[in-house]
Amino acid sequence: MPDLDQFRRETRAWLEANCPPEMRKPVMRDEDVFWGGRNTTFVSEAQKVWFERMRDKGWTVPDWPKQYGGGGLDGAEAKVLREEMAAIGARPPLSSFGIWMLGPALLKYGTDAQKAEHLPKITAGLIRWCQGYSEPNAGSDLASLQTRAESDGDDFIINGQKIWTSYANYADWIFCLVRTDPTAKKHDGISFILFDMTSKGVSTKPILLISGKSPFCETFFDNVRVPKSHVVGTVNRGWDVAKYLLQHERAMISGLGDRSVGRPLGQIAADSVGSDAQGRLDDAMLRGQIAAFEVDEAALACAAERAIDLAKAGQGHPAFSSAMKYYGTELNKRRYEILMSAGGADALEWESERSKQGARPRAWLRTKANSIEGGTSEVMLGIVAKRILDLPGA
Amino acid sequence: MPLVLTEEQSMLRDSARGLISDKAPVAHLRQLRDSRDADGFSRALWKTFAEMGFAGLLVPEKFGGSGLGNVEAGVLMEEIGRTLMPSPFFATAVLGTSALLRGGNATQQSAYLPKIADGSLLAALAVDEHAKHRPLQVSLQAVRSGNGFRLIGTKTFVVDGHIADLLIVAARSAGSAGERNGLTLFLVDPKSKGIAIERTAMVDSHNAARITFDNVEVTADSVLGEIDQGADLLEGVLNIGRGAVASEMIGLSEEVFGRTVTYLKERKQFGKLIGEFQALQHRAAQLYIDIEITRAAVLKALQALDQDAGKAGAAVAVAKARAGTTATLAVQEGVQMHGGMGMTDQFDIGFFMKRARVCQELFGDSNYHADQLARGRGY
Ligand SMILES: Cc1cc2nc3c(=O)[nH]c(=O)nc-3n(C[C@H](O)[C@H](O)[C@H](O)COP(=O)(O)OP(=O)(O)OC[C@H]3O[C@@H](n4cnc5c(N)ncnc54)[C@H](O)[C@@H]3O)c2cc1C
Numbered sequence: 001m002p003d004l005d006q007f008r009r010e011t012r013a014w015l016e017a018n019c020p021p022e023m024r025k026p027v028m029r030d031e032d033v034f035w036g037g038r039n040t041t042f043v044s045e046a047q048k049v050w051f052e053r054m055r056d057k058g059w060t061v062p063d064w065p066k067q068y069g070g071g072g073l074d075g076a077e078a079k080v081l082r083e084e085m086a087a088i089g090a091r092p093p094l095s096s097f098g099i100w101m102l103g104p105a106l107l108k109y110g111t112d113a114q115k116a117e118h119l120p121k122i123t124a125g126l127i128r129w130c131q132g133y134s135e136p137n138a139g140s141d142l143a144s145l146q147t148r149a150e151s152d153g154d155d156f157i158i159n160g161q162k163i164w165t166s167y168a169n170y171a172d173w174i175f176c177l178v179r180t181d182p183t184a185k186k187h188d189g190i191s192f193i194l195f196d197m198t199s200k201g202v203s204t205k206p207i208l209l210i211s212g213k214s215p216f217c218e219t220f221f222d223n224v225r226v227p228k229s230h231v232v233g234t235v236n237r238g239w240d241v242a243k244y245l246l247q248h249e250r251a252m253i254s255g256l257g258d259r260s261v262g263r264p265l266g267q268i269a270a271d272s273v274g275s276d277a278q279g280r281l282d283d284a285m286l287r288g289q290i291a292a293f294e295v296d297e298a299a300l301a302c303a304a305e306r307a308i309d310l311a312k313a314g315q316g317h318p319a320f321s322s323a324m325k326y327y328g329t330e331l332n333k334r335r336y337e338i339l340m341s342a343g344g345a346d347a348l349e350w351e352s353e354r355s356k357q358g359a360r361p362r363a364w365l366r367t368k369a370n371s372i373e374g375g376t377s378e379v380m381l382g383i384v385a386k387r388i389l390d391l392p393g394a
Numbered sequence: 395m396p397l398v399l400t401e402e403q404s405m406l407r408d409s410a411r412g413l414i415s416d417k418a419p420v421a422h423l424r425q426l427r428d429s430r431d432a433d434g435f436s437r438a439l440w441k442t443f444a445e446m447g448f449a450g451l452l453v454p455e456k457f458g459g460s461g462l463g464n465v466e467a468g469v470l471m472e473e474i475g476r477t478l479m480p481s482p483f484f485a486t487a488v489l490g491t492s493a494l495l496r497g498g499n500a501t502q503q504s505a506y507l508p509k510i511a512d513g514s515l516l517a518a519l520a521v522d523e524h525a526k527h528r529p530l531q532v533s534l535q536a537v538r539s540g541n542g543f544r545l546i547g548t549k550t551f552v553v554d555g556h557i558a559d560l561l562i563v564a565a566r567s568a569g570s571a572g573e574r575n576g577l578t579l580f581l582v583d584p585k586s587k588g589i590a591i592e593r594t595a596m597v598d599s600h601n602a603a604r605i606t607f608d609n610v611e612v613t614a615d616s617v618l619g620e621i622d623q624g625a626d627l628l629e630g631v632l633n634i635g636r637g638a639v640a641s642e643m644i645g646l647s648e649e650v651f652g653r654t655v656t657y658l659k660e661r662k663q664f665g666k667l668i669g670e671f672q673a674l675q676h677r678a679a680q681l682y683i684d685i686e687i688t689r690a691a692v693l694k695a696l697q698a699l700d701q702d703a704g705k706a707g708a709a710v711a712v713a714k715a716r717a718g719t720t721a722t723l724a725v726q727e728g729v730q731m732h733g734g735m736g737m738t739d740q741f742d743i744g745f746f747m748k749r750a751r752v753c754q755e756l757f758g759d760s761n762y763h764a765d766q767l768a769r770g771r772g773y
Pocket residue numbers: 130131132133134135136138139140141163164165166167216369372373374375376377378379382661663664668671673674730731732733734735737
């Protein structure tokens with residue numbers, strides 16, 4: 001594949017010339033992630049430069065069409081870019097629910113007008129999105145959601161409450177599941193709708209997490225007026241869109257662990273546990289646990305690569321992202337259990353400068369949500385049993 | 395000896411549970427955390443503990459205590475674990491008392507034990523110096539100077555270090571880190587010149603401190619036990635402490651488990667109580683079994699400590715190793731089965747997860763104790 005080799009050479013050279021050294025270090029704090037949006041600021045000049053260069057190249061979202069600000073890369077090229085970025089440890093220039101979740105759904109179900117309106121603002125990091133799915137009584141059983149959208153001429157009037165809405169207090173727009181036909185069976189009366197979070201009647205209330213941070217909210221809708229043209233897909237067929245989006249969300253969550261830690265786990269452990277004369281970690285049990293973890297982690301990375309390639313080749317199972325989500329999140333929780341064990345008493349400090357304000361225990365606690373957010377591990381296993389294995393009664 | 399509590403021990407449990415659940419539910423810890431309480435525990439409640447004979451639980455009657463043993467201390471620790479009550483009970487009533495009883499001479503015992511029993515003296519045991527618990531690695535130096543010693547070095551993860559009136563410090567008077575020989579324990583006044591105490595805010599909002607000793611002068615009278623021969627004494631006290639922490643983890647695990655089972659019977663999804671889903675039923679049943687097995691191992695260890703603390707090492711290693719993995723499993727299942735609710739600070743379950751992590755690390759984690767067992771069995 002001479003063209004691909006050529007592409008790799010050019011990509012490598014471009015990244016080498018354009019990715020600032022600060023942007024080649026692993027992300028250690030939430031604040032180092034660039035989410036975009038109306039009210040966003042850059043934490044450093046390097047972050048700004050890196051984002052702008054990648055945006056101008058279309059590489060905030062390399063495999064979206066160029067007309068929407070994407071890079072127009074095919075599957076093989078996108079993979080080369082991922083590999084070359086990974087090779088130098090380049091950070092994603094832009095993280096966003098628009099890229100991971102809404103965009104794929106719009107590309108499949110959106111009208112031309114919706115795509116033209118929203119996709120360029122996602123690739124350019126201008127609008128930050130949040131996800132209004134879960135409700136107090138509709139978590140795992142998402143389809144039982146009760147937020148109502150009543151027809152009023154060309155508009156819907158929306159009333160109800162969402163919960164666990166990540167970053168709702170920072171988001172500009174929401175993609176939201178609402179009930180448009182309360183008489184239909186639960187999956188058949190749902191619509192997928194988009195609206196501005198500054199609309200009259202929208203309010204948010206942050207919820208504090210066990211990590212001491214507050215990344216999600218309760219979100220309330222009190223007679224929020226939204227044009228019917230903001231429905232994605234067909235009215236009352238929103239469940240199809242919702243499910244398709246969840247596949248992308250789950251694939252994304254399954255890979256979250258990779259970029260959080262830079263050095264091999266065993267070396268991080270050696271910092272606090274020490275090594276013996278042969279250079280082996282001075283805790284045989286922990287060493288075994290870490291090695292077993294790294295075997296699984298390496299294998300998962302292969303599976304993640306293969307899942308993308310299978311999908312591009314049209315051979316993927318649509319529910320496979322649930323398998324990956326289950327394994328990836330359980331693995332990431334294991335990673336942090338090991339990190340806590342390796343850090344010993346030092347990793348229990350919560351506030352000191354020395355501990356970077358308890359960065360490790362806070363990150364550890366945050367991972368406990370990985371097997372809950374985006375659908376719980378139990379729900380993922382249920383989906384695999386039902387949709388892939390076709391087990392009776394599942 | 396039957397592996398069940400006696401009638402007296404059950405009565406002790408009931409009165410401790412009554413007091414603790416009434417005066418120190420989880421909301422008590424939350425309040426101490428949110429108000430950034432300078433002591434990190436309630437002095438009023440400690441006074442009540444003393445009045446009820448809990449502060450002096452292990453102190454012999456002739457020094458004004460209750461003269462009870464490790465099983466009874468475990469009963470108290472278990473109740474403390476149920477509500478995560480921050481209390482000097484562990485550092486003072488268990489560790490401090492045991493160190494003085496096992497290593498102290500008559501003068502030292504009569505100077506301190508009555509004060510522990512009446513609640514007027516708080517103690518702390520300073521052993522660890524690095525991230526992981528490795529007691530023989532102690533390298534804080536005790537350098538001979540005149541009739542006494544000078545202490546030089548740093549201790550970490552000292553439970554109750556910032557509120558203690560008496561520090562019991564493991565130091566190296568001879569040999570080098572890793573050696574059994576050459577350890578000495580000292581009784582040190584925390585107000586001595588050269589001591590700097592930094593309270594460390596921990597994930598579980600319980601008390602711990604880093605303590606630096608910069609040429610701290612101590613007299614020969616302050617040696618607890620034998621000079622250079624402190625390893626056995628230290629190991630005995632640590633084992634008593636491990637039994638106590640294991641008991642706390644049992645109480646913590648059972649409480650999390652109980653709350654989780656209650657939730658399985660309340661929360662509905664898909665038109666059913668989530669407790670109707672067999673996937674969750676089986677995991678709840680497994681956790682129940684796990685806790686029961688660990689509970690038996692912990693009681694065995696406490697009885698062994700009461701019989702002959704010097705021979706209880708293997709039983710204690712089993713108990714502490716099991717308690718660590720059981721508590722870890724219990725809190726993980728607790729959070730997971732509560733879904734998004736389990737991740738919120740407003741809900742108590744996260745406090746249990748945080749405390750379990752600290753208890754796991756305290757005086758050796760499950761890996762450490764499994765390794766101890768292996769070494770003890772010669773492989
Ligand atoms: C950090 C975080 C961020 C989130 N961000 C968002 C967001 O941005 N937008 C959004 O809409 N939502 C978000 N969520 C919500 C998340 O999707 C829900 O929490 C999740 O779907 C579970 O729902 P629940 O919390 O109601 O738990 P429940 O559904 O009540 O589940 C409780 C327990 O029961 C189990 N259970 C339920 N049904 C079954 C079954 N049939 N078989 C076996 N076990 C079962 C679950 O697996 C879980 O262990 C977030 C959650 C977290 C923790």
